[in-house]
Amino acid sequence: MKKGKNVMVVTISIVCFLLMMIVFMQFKVAKQTQETDIDTMQETELRQQLANWKTKYEETKEKTQEISNTLETYKKETSSDAKTKETLETELKTLEQALGKTDVEGEGLIISLREKKESELEENEYTTQIYANDLINIVNTLKDAGAEAISINDERIISTTDIVMVGDVDEEFNTLTIKINSKFIRTNEYEIKAIGNSSYLENSVFGKGGYITQIDGIVATAKKSNKVRINKYNGEIETKYIEEVN
């Protein structure tokens, strides 16, 4: 009986010992795992975690790349947007002005041309009509003198403007027909407006050796003005054959 009791006591104490030992081991492990100690982990776990971190890292990297890309484009846009907009606008403005697509105003000269009447004729003079060549010469001279915008009877002279004589004299009105900007103008009186340095313009046309001094039978008057208004070209600017070459 006593031997049996001793055995029982010993075994019970061994059982208690084992139980408490694994319980405390488990406590320790649980505590350490909460601190995620890398030493307590198995290789497979570590591998999995590594893979997880890798994928996470890759994802974040991709995201940062994406974000930085968009940021860069935004930066470019914001920095270039305002600038390019400004330059484009100014460019467009100057181009439109040069093309004659806008109404313009400025210092310039207004030249009025008309045929002399019979009563005004001097000796050795005879009536003449205003030909297209007269207009072309005057326009050319004005351009030479630095005219920035020119119009004949409110027809804006642009790069494609034609000034051509068409047909014979109109018997009814005794006028020639001149085509300007593909519009037929039948009149004996012309008004040429030009914007530029008014003195230069006037001297080039009316000065010594100027075109006006070379022709007879035409009354030409010039009027300097600080505010010459020239209307825009009303037609369409169409191109059919030209192609841009890079």
Place this chain on the structure above:
Amino acid sequence: MIFIAITIGCILGALVGINIPTISYTYSSYLAIAIIAALDSVFGGISGTLKGEFDFKVFISGFFCNSILSILLTYLGNKLNVDIYLAAIVVFVGRMFLNLTIIRKYYIEKWSKKWEERKIKK
């Protein structure tokens, strides 16, 4: 005598458990299930003692077999990718509660008897 043995065993176990190098986290789940099984055996032993049905061999074999079997089951579950240890825990904890009920009832009956006896004496 037996209480001294239990206390000494517990203290020694705690000391060794604290100082022993820690095991890998993966094995800690096996250890946990073994603890549950062992605790179940202990409570079963206590209730058996109170009922007078305590068998030493049954107690010892239950203690070790339950622990080892639960560890094996958990291992198998890990391999099969099924959480078998949950079933083991349910069974062990359920039995623990049953045994606790038995222990509780026993002591309640004992104390209430004593109380009544005192009342009668007065």
